[in-house]
Amino acid sequence: MNFFSFSRAASVADALRDAGAGAKFVAGGTTLVDLMKLDVETPAVVIDINRLPLAEVGPAPEGGLRIGALARNSDVAHHPAVVRDYPVLAEALLSGASAQLRNMATTGGNLVQRTRCVYFRDTASACNKRVPGSGCAAIGGYNRNLAIVGTSEHCIASHPSDQNVALTALEATVQITGARGDRSVPIGEFYLLPGDTPERETVLEPGEMITSVTLPPPAPGARSTYLKLRDRASYEFALASAAVVATVTNGTLERVRIAMGGIGTKPWRNRDAELALEGKRVSAERFAAAAQIILSGVKPQPGNAFKVELGKRCLVHALKLVTAEA
């Protein structure tokens, strides 16, 4: 039996004291408990952080919005400030999982959500992310919903979250605390490529905790959309998704932020694609060119090669939606 110690932290300091190598914080539990049942996650220490005062959503001191790590996905999606100033985040959250899961899942938990690669979830299969050095069964196996960019020969697992794609387009910052103090990491630097260490997915060190996410003040006049493409109409991870936040003035794109989900090993952003659009007139050709840039360097598998075209259409359509005359 996988025995583990379980404690309920009364304060952040409490939680950090007990946390170390082999420890996991549990909040909504929608990923961790699921994976513990499958023996994929086998933490020695589980620390319940649900009682910590980290669920607040409110103005950030430096402007913008701070979302506590324990704010539930449902609460964030329906929060008036999010709906008003960051609708792309609300849309992304509501496109994910099911209402029941969103009621449990938290902002911080969603940031470190694990992949849905079927081999990662199956302890009988080789998986470098689960057991470093064991190999990657997804390469040459069933990989229809896995990544086409950011992959390595060791791992092609796709990043599963919708929230994190929107947060990437919004240029969020992740606040982290740990034994060595507090730090803030821009979300663009928070996720790691699998390389030859696919077991490491973020810059979080053992024992560190996410306390909040801050969003910069909304760009004046910005419009946004989250477009998610998948087989069925709900309750499915993205085959391709795009979060676009853009400001358009008289038919010219002023400021553009793009992040894509479903296609990459992390929320996928390429500043060059945004630069190819900024200062340019709205045009379908430019959208296609931007998609080409984002999808440059793809390494598709036989089972997911269609995502190259799907991803392109996803982004082009999202850009059309955002720039369409009201």
Next chain:
Amino acid sequence: MLGQALPRIDGPYKVSGAAKYTSDRRVENMAYAVAVGSTVAAGRIARLDVSKALEVAGVIEVFGRGNIGKLYKPSPEAGMFDEARPPFADDAIRYYGQYVALVVAETFEAATAAAGLVEVSYREAEPNVALDLAPDDEPNEVSQRGDPAAAFDAAPVKIDQNYVTPAETHNPIELHATVAIYDGERFTIYETTQAVTNTRNVLSEILGVPREKVRIIMKFLGSGFGGKLWPWTHGTLAAAAARSLGRPVKLVVTRKQMFEAVGHRARTQQRVRMSAERDGTLTSLQHDAVNAAGMLDEYDENCGEATPYFYGTDNLRVTAAQTRRNIGSPTAMRGPGAVPGLFATESAYDELALALGMDPVALRLHNEPAQDQDLAIPFSSRHYTECLTLGAERFGWSQRTPEVGSMRRDGTILGWGMAGCSWIAARFGAEARVELHADGSARVLTGTQDIGTGTYTILAQYVADATGIPVERVVVEIGDTDLPPGPISGGSMVTASMVPAVLEAVRKAMKSAVGLAAKGDAAPFKGVPADQLVFADGRIGRKDSTAGAVPFADILQAASVAFVSGSGKAEGSFGQEHPKYSLHSYGAQFIEVGWQPEIARLRVHRIVTVVDAGRIINPRMARNQIEGALVMGVGMALFEEAHYDPRSGAPINSNLADYVMATHADAPHMDVTFLDYPDTKLNELGVRGVGEIGLAGVAPAITAAVYHATGARVRVLPVTIEKLLLGP
């Protein structure tokens, strides 16, 4: 009472949580079992080390080959089963997930933990889970008439295509489960089964005990879709463990194991050759089907079930073949045979209509047969053409423009497609007993079962209708082999099968009550000949006058009789060798899809379905059956496929997130019409069944609509995004 849209009488039990499903059963001193499945799909067990598992606190025993106790192979006459090999019978592994050990512990948690510590090493062999299906043996000829090859060669218009349906899993929300109790002599087994009697018969042979020593109970089922028709090895293991330990044992199959060792719809590959004159007259039809089977079974998907009689043609040949794979045994899944078979033939019909430049409805109407040409017998009650014409009318089919991509609404391309469907109508043998009680209530007892489809309510309606007793005063006792044997809940046949047995039983009971009314000193109709009395509306009175009729309960009380009863028994018609009539249900599916090529998004908007399924006893529950089947059809057409890893042979998308099924958000607008023509050749009430017909024809109607919208003809289900993304 018959034909009334009553709510189901078991509904309150289900919504309040009072309904006890198999895994809800807890009995004293019960131990928990967890089965360990093979992690290879082919080879042999080299070593099974249970020492670490046995060390886990709370573990009682770990069973494997050698200590499970004697298990026999069921004889062919035992009944129906797909996996004949008793579990642990040898050390050969033939599919991924095949049970290799069973851990029994004081708690589910301890059993689960210990199951993870059972160490198995294998001498692995290369598994064969290849997708392309070539027959292992010479195909069987299912039906043959005329000279189809010559007619095909000579025809001016022809179609020759291959169609593929993938392995699908049933995925009822309720996991398969067994609670087995052994008292040293008798087994009492709670089992998630669609067929208590068959389970008893087969399990008694496997356990090597007389039938009367095995009792099977199933009161509520969280759906089965065919996956729970025949006994699977987990039930055998639970019973054998209970026998060995002298303790009740509960075993609940995991969701992952639901993809491995409890059946699935076989993958099929079907070649259809069809030819016609230029006016649409069908001159030949050849339908050659191959299905994947497990290594030890002979599973025949019977894809050509509906082919020989559905449309008229003088030249026809239907064949069936199997090819073995390292997969668990396939089994019946809602509409076995006809559902994948009609995907092929109805798709070919659509392609033929296109080749002829003919409307697909008109082509079908043109080839309506006068009789069943396969058996050269008349149809009992066939109203297929009305399904087609009424469906077309309700759908607005006349507004269809046939050119690909020619119809649009709000920027979305619309595709309109249709297909016909048919499903067998027959009765299984059935027995029933009906009691009429002195408190004015009635009981109906039969060993059939309600698998969520409404059998409790239907049986109450039958008795209420015959007696005039209010439906809420009819108690229905089913799902137990201690009751008179009842039919399996499969083949859409329970509602039809129960008619003669229940009517005979209730009439005998009523006759018994009438007899009491005329006999004895206290009898209200003392001295009146019984044949002058009649039981109607819950009362017994004179035939010639409604005045003075007495509630039957008063008559029983006057006679100091607690209850009267009657028994009924009817032989089945299923599998009859020389039927006089061709009995089938029919239907037509008209479907609109929406296609947005800019984001490769396909959605099913609406389905109009017209069903000719005999007389409808309860339109609310019947519509519920059809609507559920239509949503399942959306999943079959667009999403569902069990993927076997080509190297390990594991069904790898073995969970409800990665095995994609239709959600509520995918459910289209549904318009269901029943023609409601009684088929009295099947039973006195003219009832057929509605469990499966709603799924038949949905997938080919969707792929026809997809073609109309996109120009892409998808012959390999499901219609995933990648098959449409780059156009035809």
